[in-house]
Amino acid sequence: MKLYGLLFLFALLSLRSLHATMVNASTFGYTPTNATAAFQNAIQSSFDTIVFDLQSADWNVNPNLFFDLSNKTLIFEKGVVLRAIPGAFNGTGDCLLKLVRASNITIIGYGAEFVMNKPEYIILNDSEYRHCLHIDNSSGITVKGLTLRDSGGDGIYAGGATWWSPQTYSQNILLEDVRCINNYRQGMSICSVENMLVRHCLFTQTGGTLPEAGVDIEPFEPYQRVVNLNFEHCSFTNNNHSGIMVALFEMDSTSLPVSIRFSDCYLSNNHVPSNVYPTCEIQLSANDTMPVQGNVLFERCLIENSQWSAFYSRKTAEAFLVEFSDCAFVNISQQQVQYNEPIFMEVPSYTLPSAALGGYVFDEVLITYTTNFDFFRVYGWSTLAGIADMSGNFAVVEPNGNGVWYQQVQDTTNVTFSWSTQTQLPATTVQLNEATIIAEECTATAATFTGSRASANLSYPLPVRYDTSGAVSWADDVHLLTGSIIIPAGQTTATDSVFARNDSFTEPAEPVKLALRPTGIPLYTSAVADSALMNVVDCLTSSTAETVQSTSFAVFPNPASDHILLLLPEDAQFAPACIYDAAGRMSLLPVFFSGTGITADVSGLPAGVYCIEIQTGGKRLRSKFVKF
Numbered sequence: 001m002k003l004y005g006l007l008f009l010f011a012l013l014s015l016r017s018l019h020a021t022m023v024n025a026s027t028f029g030y031t032p033t034n035a036t037a038a039f040q041n042a043i044q045s046s047f048d049t050i051v052f053d054l055q056s057a058d059w060n061v062n063p064n065l066f067f068d069l070s071n072k073t074l075i076f077e078k079g080v081v082l083r084a085i086p087g088a089f090n091g092t093g094d095c096l097l098k099l100v101r102a103s104n105i106t107i108i109g110y111g112a113e114f115v116m117n118k119p120e121y122i123i124l125n126d127s128e129y130r131h132c133l134h135i136d137n138s139s140g141i142t143v144k145g146l147t148l149r150d151s152g153g154d155g156i157y158a159g160g161a162t163w164w165s166p167q168t169y170s171q172n173i174l175l176e177d178v179r180c181i182n183n184y185r186q187g188m189s190i191c192s193v194e195n196m197l198v199r200h201c202l203f204t205q206t207g208g209t210l211p212e213a214g215v216d217i218e219p220f221e222p223y224q225r226v227v228n229l230n231f232e233h234c235s236f237t238n239n240n241h242s243g244i245m246v247a248l249f250e251m252d253s254t255s256l257p258v259s260i261r262f263s264d265c266y267l268s269n270n271h272v273p274s275n276v277y278p279t280c281e282i283q284l285s286a287n288d289t290m291p292v293q294g295n296v297l298f299e300r301c302l303i304e305n306s307q308w309s310a311f312y313s314r315k316t317a318e319a320f321l322v323e324f325s326d327c328a329f330v331n332i333s334q335q336q337v338q339y340n341e342p343i344f345m346e347v348p349s350y351t352l353p354s355a356a357l358g359g360y361v362f363d364e365v366l367i368t369y370t371t372n373f374d375f376f377r378v379y380g381w382s383t384l385a386g387i388a389d390m391s392g393n394f395a396v397v398e399p400n401g402n403g404v405w406y407q408q409v410q411d412t413t414n415v416t417f418s419w420s421t422q423t424q425l426p427a428t429t430v431q432l433n434e435a436t437i438i439a440e441e442c443t444a445t446a447a448t449f450t451g452s453r454a455s456a457n458l459s460y461p462l463p464v465r466y467d468t469s470g471a472v473s474w475a476d477d478v479h480l481l482t483g484s485i486i487i488p489a490g491q492t493t494a495t496d497s498v499f500a501r502n503d504s505f506t507e508p509a510e511p512v513k514l515a516l517r518p519t520g521i522p523l524y525t526s527a528v529a530d531s532a533l534m535n536v537v538d539c540l541t542s543s544t545a546e547t548v549q550s551t552s553f554a555v556f557p558n559p560a561s562d563h564i565l566l567l568l569p570e571d572a573q574f575a576p577a578c579i580y581d582a583a584g585r586m587s588l589l590p591v592f593f594s595g596t597g598i599t600a601d602v603s604g605l606p607a608g609v610y611c612i613e614i615q616t617g618g619k620r621l622r623s624k625f626v627k628f
Helices: 006-012 036-043
Strands: 022-024 049-052 059-061 065-067 070-076 081-084 097-100 103-108 113-115 133-136 139-144 147-149 154-159 170-176 179-181 186-190 193-199 202-204 213-217 226-232 235-237 244-248 258-263 266-268 280-286 294-299 302-304 309-313 321-330 343-346 357-368 376-379 387-397 404-407 412-422 428-436 438-440 447-455 462-470 484-487 493-498 510-517 531-537 554-556 563-567 577-580 586-589 591-594 597-601 608-616 619-627
Touching: 036 049, 036 059, 133 170, 147 154, 154 170, 154 179, 154 193, 179 186, 186 193, 186 202, 202 213, 213 226, 213 235, 244 258, 266 280, 302 462, 302 484, 309 321, 321 462, 321 484, 343 357, 357 412, 376 387, 404 412, 428 462, 428 510, 447 462, 447 484, 447 531, 484 493, 554 619
Parallel strands: 022 049, 049 070, 059 081, 065 097, 070 103, 081 113, 097 133, 103 139, 113 147, 133 154, 139 170, 147 179, 154 186, 170 193, 179 202, 186 213, 193 226, 202 235, 213 244, 226 258, 235 266, 244 280, 258 294, 266 302, 280 309, 294 321, 302 321, 309 343, 321 357, 343 376, 357 387, 376 404, 387 412, 428 531, 438 531
Antiparallel strands: 428 447, 447 493, 462 484, 462 510, 510 531, 554 563, 563 597, 577 586, 577 608, 591 597, 608 619
């Protein structure tokens, strides 16, 4: 929904001070031809909330580098474009916005864009480092709603190294409803992070210089880390290389174990023939001789409509464990060319002795394709010790009855695969129904919808794809959706949610329709009640304004890692706050009260979803927040 009402809300919700101050950046001397001075002076001012207000022209700026920036909220109004001035980004590392050693920075940009001049940088040396947003050695960074496009490097870069500070990583990062489009090197590069959550984001149309992935997780030093990195409900489409690239070959056995998770994500139509890297939707690699430990998990992820392999890797069994759980690879490996099996693993070295490939779990994976391949191929060599520590349970739909091919594999250790092959899935009907039809902003009530199936065989995960239509503006009104849910193996239903984004602006109800869409090779024979109808509304009370209601209050930031601000109604009186975990266990929450706000230290809480309750003036106020 429209962003104008956000300005007042976010000024009040500043974590940095209960007496937040706000200013329009244009008052610092905006000029349409070069707004760099106004941009920089506003950010470096004493104000903690800076609004980049819509002008008659774009915010045209030179490169921007800030050291040690802290406790700022930057709000880009809907329609604002922060644009790189042509000819001004000749330095190798010139970025539209670069933050080094920053702390507690929130960037809100629903309907706003960061735009660079990608064609200009192609002829420059080392053009891959000119990013839209560069985050280094920083902590507490939140980015919501922005579109970052046409960079000379990455849409977003997040990392840390010894040349900036002893803390060689960035931590506590949240990206939500962010779009990275048509960037030169990657949609996003992640080199060194701890506690990073990326949800409801889109990475698409990357192309220009290698690797050209949607997201590339690639530390370049062993001392760097990738700890508690989570992607939820994200889409990776139409990139010149893989949608997801996990390249951990520079990490080794001295590195901290990695922990990476992709949940409910969608990949489609990634990689182009001109890219010299392996042809696949997901590529994963590790150090051959001293690999890093840890875990990489893909759960309920859908890869759909691809010319190439779903997954490619040369990782040994000594490295981190990789697991695919209730994932579906649908209508893939469409090109009948060599080395294009749906799952392809290759010997790490053709000249040096290689440890056994392995360390993979494929826990209920559906694969459908029509070309004449074995669905799983391990390409060995005389240098390969064998394969080890691999297990899998597959449902395979393809016309030729192919299976698993171990080529030049000398030995197998602890390798257990089971699969069924068939030309089509058993008769299955699906339907898409709403469970609750209202997504309400002021109480953060979600509308939920359910995909369900009826079949004699429930042993495989089943993706349900849907299209959306209606008056709602995706990412402005509600979170970006992937357009898919997966019903796990052994289950008949899967449910997803549509959350309204509270923008404090009064609007009429906006309808949303979700309708079933075929998924590649037909996976079901018929559909009934094939659409879900819901509405996004302000409040279901006599008041139409999106203000804090008597039964709820706002929590900012949400999710949070250390401190939160509770914004109470003006008539609220101080009272002890209780906090409940997901199991309903209650304890008192240490708080500090001033005026109409309460700050609370939640750094000691385990990660999870919590309910906060405050008794005041005869009312019981409740709200939820996520601790990560």
